[in-house]
Amino acid sequence: MDQDIFSGLSPIQKEIVMCTEGPVLVLAGAGSGKTRVLTHRIAHLVQNLRVPGYNILAITFTNKATNEMVERLEKMLGPDNSVWVYTFHKFCSIILRKHAEKIGFKAGFSIYDDDDSKKLFKRIFKNQGIDYLTEDEVRNEISNAKQKGLTAERYTASIDGINNPEKADLFRKYQEGLLQANAMDYDDLLVNAFELLNNNPDIAEYYKNKFKYIHVDEFQDTNKIQNDITKLIAEKWKNLFVVGDDDQCIYKWRGAEIENILCFDQVYKEAKTFKLQENYRSTPNIITSANNLIKNNSERHEKELVAQRNSGVRVEYLNSFNDLQEAQQITSIIYSLKYNNNYQNSDFAILVREAIAGNAIENRIREAGISYRVLGGYKFYERKEILDVLAYLRLVSNPEDNAAFLRVVNYPKRGMGGAAVDFISGISTEKGISLFEAACIAADLDEVKFRAKAQTIEFVELMRKLISKKNTAIECIIRYILELTCFKEELEKGQTKEEAETRYENILFFEKQAKQFQLKNKDSSLDAFIESVTLAPETKEIESEGCITISTVHAVKGLEFPVVFVAACEEGVFPSQQSINKEEVEEERRVMYVAITRAKDRLYVSNANRRFRYGKDEFHYPSRFISEMKADGSRQAFSEFGGRKFEEERISFSDREDDYGYNGSVEKANECVNAIKQIIHAPSVYNESIEDYKTGKRIKHSRYGEGVIILITGEEDDKVATVEFPDLGIKKFVIKNTPMTLL
DNA sequence: TATGTGTTCTTTTTT
DNA sequence: AGAACACATA
Ligand SMILES: Nc1ncnc2c1ncn2[C@@H]1O[C@H](COP(=O)(O)OP(=O)(O)OP(=O)(O)O)[C@@H](O)[C@H]1O
Numbered sequence: 184m185d186q187d188i189f190s191g192l193s194p195i196q197k198e199i200v201m202c203t204e205g206p207v208l209v210l211a212g213a214g215s216g217k218t219r220v221l222t223h224r225i226a227h228l229v230q231n232l233r234v235p236g237y238n239i240l241a242i243t244f245t246n247k248a249t250n251e252m253v254e255r256l257e258k259m260l261g262p263d264n265s266v267w268v269y270t271f272h273k274f275c276s277i278i279l280r281k282h283a284e285k286i287g288f289k290a291g292f293s294i295y296d297d298d299d300s301k302k303l304f305k306r307i308f309k310n311q312g313i314d315y316l317t318e319d320e321v322r323n324e325i326s327n328a329k330q331k332g333l334t335a336e337r338y339t340a341s342i343d344g345i346n347n348p349e350k351a352d353l354f355r356k357y358q359e360g361l362l363q364a365n366a367m368d369y370d371d372l373l374v375n376a377f378e379l380l381n382n383n384p385d386i387a388e389y390y391k392n393k394f395k396y397i398h399v400d401e402f403q404d405t406n407k408i409q410n411d412i413t414k415l416i417a418e419k420w421k422n423l424f425v426v427g428d429d430d431q432c433i434y435k436w437r438g439a440e441i442e443n444i445l446c447f448d449q450v451y452k453e454a455k456t457f458k459l460q461e462n463y464r465s466t467p468n469i470i471t472s473a474n475n476l477i478k479n480n481s482e483r484h485e486k487e488l489v490a491q492r493n494s495g496v497r498v499e500y501l502n503s504f505n506d507l508q509e510a511q512q513i514t515s516i517i518y519s520l521k522y523n524n525n526y527q528n529s530d531f532a533i534l535v536r537e538a539i540a541g542n543a544i545e546n547r548i549r550e551a552g553i554s555y556r557v558l559g560g561y562k563f564y565e566r567k568e569i570l571d572v573l574a575y576l577r578l579v580s581n582p583e584d585n586a587a588f589l590r591v592v593n594y595p596k597r598g599m600g601g602a603a604v605d606f607i608s609g610i611s612t613e614k615g616i617s618l619f620e621a622a623c624i625a626a627d628l629d630e631v632k633f634r635a636k637a638q639t640i641e642f643v644e645l646m647r648k649l650i651s652k653k654n655t656a657i658e659c660i661i662r663y664i665l666e667l668t669c670f671k672e673e674l675e676k677g678q679t680k681e682e683a684e685t686r687y688e689n690i691l692f693f694e695k696q697a698k699q700f701q702l703k704n705k706d707s708s709l710d711a712f713i714e715s716v717t718l719a720p721e722t723k724e725i726e727s728e729g730c731i732t733i734s735t736v737h738a739v740k741g742l743e744f745p746v747v748f749v750a751a752c753e754e755g756v757f758p759s760q761q762s763i764n765k766e767e768v769e770e771e772r773r774v775m776y777v778a779i780t781r782a783k784d785r786l787y788v789s790n791a792n793r794r795f796r797y798g799k800d801e802f803h804y805p806s807r808f809i810s811e812m813k814a815d816g817s818r819q820a821f822s823e824f825g826g827r828k829f830e831e832e833r834i835s836f837s838d839r840e841d842d843y844g845y846n847g848s849v850e851k852a853n854e855c856v857n858a859i860k861q862i863i864h865a866p867s868v869y870n871e872s873i874e875d876y877k878t879g880k881r882i883k884h885s886r887y888g889e890g891v892i893i894l895i896t897g898e899e900d901d902k903v904a905t906v907e908f909p910d911l912g913i914k915k916f917v918i919k920n921t922p923m924t925l926l
Numbered sequence: 927t928a929t930g931t932g933t934t935c936t937t938t939t940t941t
Numbered sequence: 942a943g944a945a946c947a948c949a950t951a
Contacts, residue, residue, distance in 0.1 A: 245940070272941050296941090369941045437940070537938050559939080600927050634927090718941070737939045759938055774939075797937055798942040 188226050188259070192219075199457050200224045203232065203396070206417075206451035209426040210444060212488045213473065213780035214464030217426040218741060221398055222252060224424060225266060226259040228396055236265035240416070241398040243270055244434075246719045247558065248400060248741045267394075271409050272369060273718055275376035279367070280710075282386055286379050291581045291710050293366040294717045298570075299586035300368045303360050307353060310612075316349065325354050329370035330438030332377060332408040334358075363617060364585040373408045380415055391419040401741065402427035402447075406438035414450070423451070429484060430477050433737060433774045445484075462488040462780075464743055466495025469779060469786050472812040477776045479811050480769045488780075498779075500809060501789035505800075506540075506751075509791040510547035513748050516787065517553065517731065520746060528554060531731040532744035534778045536757035536771075539796070541733045544750060548731065559735030564716050568674065568686040569693050573716060575664045576657070579649050580709045583617035592622075595673035597642060603635035619646065657697040657712055665690070736778045747782035749775070752790045753803035768807075775808045788812065873902050873918045875925060885922040887911055 189197050196216055199209060200223050211217050225241060228234040243249045253268050260266070269277070276294070283290045295303070304318045324347075328338045335354040338344045344351040361367060367375060380387040397417050399405065402425035405413070417423040427444045435441075448454045462470055470490040477483070501516075503509040513533060520526045533548075535541045538560020548555050563569065571594055577587035593599045611621035625633060626640045633639075645667055652660050665671065670690070674683040700715060701707040732744065751757055758771035779786055790805040876882070876892060883889050887908050894905035902918045916923065 270941070294941095372941080433939075436938085539937085596928075598927065602927080735939065756938095761938070770939095796942090 188223055188230060192216075192223060193461065195457065195459065196220050196223075200227050202455060203228060204422060206421055206423045206447070206454040207425070208402075208444070208447045208454055208456045209424075209459065210428065210456060211426070211459035212428055212462060212486060213431060213777070214462040214488070214743070215459035216461075216463055217428070217459070218252070218255075218400060221400055221424065221426055222255045222259065225256060225396075225398065229260055229264060229266070234396060236260070237267070238393060238395040239398070240267045240274070240394040240396070241269075242274060242400065242413070243268065243741075244401040244404055245738065245740065246270060247738060249273075249719075251741065252400070270718075271405075271412070272372050275372040275412070276714065276718060278376050278390065279372065279379065282379055282383070285383055285386070286375055287362060288367070288375075289365050289581075291365070293364065293577055293581045293584040293587065294372070294714060295361065295364075295366045295368045295586055296717055297369075299366070302586060302589070303357060303364075304353075307356050307360060311353075311356070313349070313353075316353075321350055321353050324350060325357065326370050327438060328354070329374050330406045330408055332374065332411055334374060334378065360585070363583070363615070365581055365583040365617075366586065370408075373412065377408055377412050377415065380412070387415065390416055395420045396422045397424065399423075399425045400427075401431070403429050403432040403441055403444045404434040404439040405443050406434075407440055407443075408438075410440070410443045421451070421453075430480070430486075430773055431740070431777050433740070433770060433777060435770050458486070460486060460489050461491050463491050464783055465490060465780060465786075466492050466784060468495050468498050469782050472498050472786070473776055473780050476772065476779070476808055476812045480772055482769060496785060498812070499785075499787045500813075501787055502805070503789065503791040505793040506543040506791045506795055507547070509750060509789055510544040513544060513750065513787070513789065514547050514551050514553070516748075517548075517746075518551070520785070526746060528729050528731045530745040531748070532739060532742075532746070532781060533731070533733045533748045533750055534736050534739060534781065535734075535749075535751050536736060536759060536774065537751075538735050540751035540756060540794075541735075543795070545733055548733070554730040555733055556730050557733050559738035563689075563692075566686075566689055568690055572661060572664060572670075572690055572693060573713070575649065575668075576660065576709060576713055578619065578646060579653055579660065580713055582619045582646070582650065585611075585618045588618040588622075592618075592642065595668050595670060598638045599635050599642065603633070603639065606630075606633050606635075607639070653709060657701060657709055658694045660709070661690075661694045661697060736774050739781055740777055743781050743783055745783045746785045746787075747779070748787045748789060749778045750789045751794065752788055752806040752809055753794065754806055755801070755803050756794070756796075757806055757808070772808060772811075775806075779812070873899065876902070876904050876918050881926040882906060882923045883926055884908075884916075887914065889926065890914075 189200065192200060193216070196219070199207065199220050203224065209217055209220060221241070225239055228239060229236055241252060243252055249268055249270055256264055256266055256268065267274070279286075279288070279292070280290050283292055301318065301322065304322050308314075308316075308318055324343075325338075328341075328343070333341060335351070335358045338354050339351040344354075361371065380390065394416055397413065397420075399413060404427070413423065413425075425444070425447065429441055429444060432439055432441050448456055465473075467490040470488050474487050501509070501512050503512055517526075517531055520531075521528070533541065533544055535544075538557075541557065541560070545555065545557060564573070571590065574587040574590035577584045578591060581587075589604070592604060607618055607621045607625050610616075610624055611618050614621065614624075616624075622639055623643050626636065626643045628636070630636075648667065649660065649664060652663055671683075671687055674686050697712055700712050704711065704715075732739070736749075749757075752775075755763065757775065758768045762768050762771045779788070788809055790803070790809065792802060794801050794803060876895060878892055878895055880892050881889060882892060882904070884906070887906075888910075890906040890908040890911075892904050893907050893913070895902060896905070897903045897917075900919050903915055904918050904921075905913060905915050906923075907913050
């Protein structure tokens with residue numbers, strides 16, 4: 184037996200790894216080694232028990248987590264371990280592509296993203312002339328139904344469907360629209376995969392047999408349909424291993440049902456349950472803050488993390504008067520820690536609740552010449568120009584993809600506006616065929632009121648030419664698209680030269696990625712590339728090694744960093760305004776809990792009094808979570824400095840440019856960095872015995888030398904000493920935070 | 927039909 | 942701030 188696998192595991196972790204047969208639940212707090220146990224268990228199965236990799240399935244939640252797991256497994260098992268590691272959606276898509284015909288689809292089906300799905304709803308609403316319901320309302324409801332495993336038919340028959348016949352009707356129409364376009368939305372991948380397996384026992388049998396050992400990471404965030412799929416696949420061998428933490432459930436808004444994990448032992452009666460409380464990741468101060476914070480949630484099962492590490496600096500609180508200063512402070516601290524404490528870029532993460540809050544920081548970091556990557560939020564593939572090119576590719580791969588058709592039919596402009604599309608659309612509904620097929624028919628029709636006939640012929644010709652190139656290298660198809668459509672010229676029309684240039688560069692980058700995809704992947708078909716873009720969109724990473732991470736909290740779930748900044752911790756931002764309005768702050772608190780437990784050594788929690796958001800300056804109070812973290816005697820674990828009082832700030836705010844004392848020149852920026860460096864360098868509190876400082880006493884300041892106190896003003900922690908130095912004259916200091924001693 | 931201009935609305939988190 | 946939409950004009 185390879186003992187290496189067990190080194191670096193605690194006795195209880197080892198016991199869990201050895202427990203390979205039957206259902207197992209590991210319910211444990213952040214940083215307790217759940218993912219580590221999961222990966223080691225797989226290694227144990229493969230190396231010691233000789234289970235072939237293709238009999239093992241590991242499901243993760245986000246693409247980041249998948250990459251992380253694949254990497255860890257490759258380290259232990261080598262690159263050619265054939266273990267299946269996928270997200271739920273990717274896993275379902277693989278199965279569906281194999282057996283699409285069984286449920287009336289073709290293997291090359293498109294995957295509609297949120298935008299495509301919204302637009303389909305919009306079209307349906309327009310056709311039906313519905314104005315008493317909002318699209319978002321219906322879309323949400325339908326998505327929720329799907330996440331509970333309801334198909335349109337079952338929804339129609341359910342209480343909700345009976346009470347809302349018009350919604351049920353829209354649900355059916357929506358699914359018809361998708362089917363006609365040979366497309367599925369994200370939720371459909373799950374629902375259809377489940378239906379496929381449930382209705383075709385022979386197919387299900389194959390997968391049930393194949394996956395002898397099934398693992399699910401972050402199980403607290405599974406929704407009903409995901410739980411059902413897992414249950415179904417695990418039916419035969421019942422070797423289902425799930426790990427999770429109810430305090431880290433942050434996807435309730437996407438249908439996550441915490442009961443899946445809490446009732447696991449009731450569903451699987453023979454399940455073994457393990458709990459881990461030891462945290463191996465973070466310093467005691469960070470753990471204290473995390474425990475203090477999460478205690479404020481009432482709907483939870485008591486559990487306290489116990490730090491296994493035994494030293495560490497305090498958690499730092501940063502307060503800034505606006506978002507720009509916040510960005511500046513964080514940048515300065517990063518400089519300082521790199522310079523003075525030998526941290527690397529990759530050691531840092533700046534986490535935010537909403538992706539836009541990272542913008543100001545991103546700009547400052549870029550100006551400072553630090554390389555970085557951005558996770559979460561606006562993705563590279565969501566840029567308009569990329570989506571446009573992608574839509575051409577989609578139409579080549581699946582000519583029935585109506586969303587793609589509508590996107591490209593008049594882009595670049597070719598004289599096929601609303602009237603032409605309406606005409607084609609009429610043929611499509613009448614004959615029950617896709618828009619592209621309808622366009623092909625329209626091109627041959629002699630209809631007087633169809634003025635765009637010539638243009639339609641041309642468009643159909645263009646698409647046929649592209650489709651004939653379907654099996655050549657993707658980069659060539661993209662080139663061909665750009666050439667035939669005069670894409671570049673169109674880009675140059677609407678906007679400034681610079682904008683057009685960046686956009687074109689983005690497309691060239693996209694082309695490069697397509698090339699790399701084909702070099703890297705076994706299945707290098709166009710279909711596979713398009714799917715990888717919609718299902719596992721990589722961010723445009725400037726560098727993956729040696730760069731700091733700016734990310735949403737959601738996108739770094741399961742990851743860890745030596746130094747973490749949680750920025751924009753303000754009421755209305757983190758917790759979000761919506762959660763406050765709906766009185767659903769507990770999930771936000773769990774998001775914060777996830778954020779701070781990413782930190783290994785150093786944690787900074789930051790808020791800005793003023794923030795530029797949604798086109799205007801907004802004022803926010805510091806997040807309630809900040810005070811919760813340092814509540815009850817943990818003052819020791821938490822220090823504060825900097826910043827002015829909120830109300831004071833509200834009255835006197837000046838010009839944005841000057842706010843962080845820096846107008847764009849590198850010299851000034853560095854001056855600023857140095858100034859703040861001085862502050863952050865020093866421990867925050869120097870003098871506990873403030874009362875001993877009295878007028879007339881002599882002091883020694885660490886930088887200015889000896890002097891005499893000539894005046895004391897202020898109260899308690901804010902007490903200020905005015906000191907006269909023989910050479911330097913008079914200076915004022917906040918006693919508590921000044922590096923000086925009494926003589 | 928294209929294009930310009932003005933208006934209103936929406937602002938979380940991911941697959 | 943930015944998108945998405947609506948309406949008027951070329
Ligand atoms: N027995 C151990 N001894 C030393 N370090 C450990 C041990 N177990 C886990 N660790 C370390 O603790 C950290 C957290 O482990 P891991 O990521 O597996 O935790 P987790 O429970 O999945 O966390 P989270 O729930 O926050 O994602 C890792 O750096 C890991 O290497």
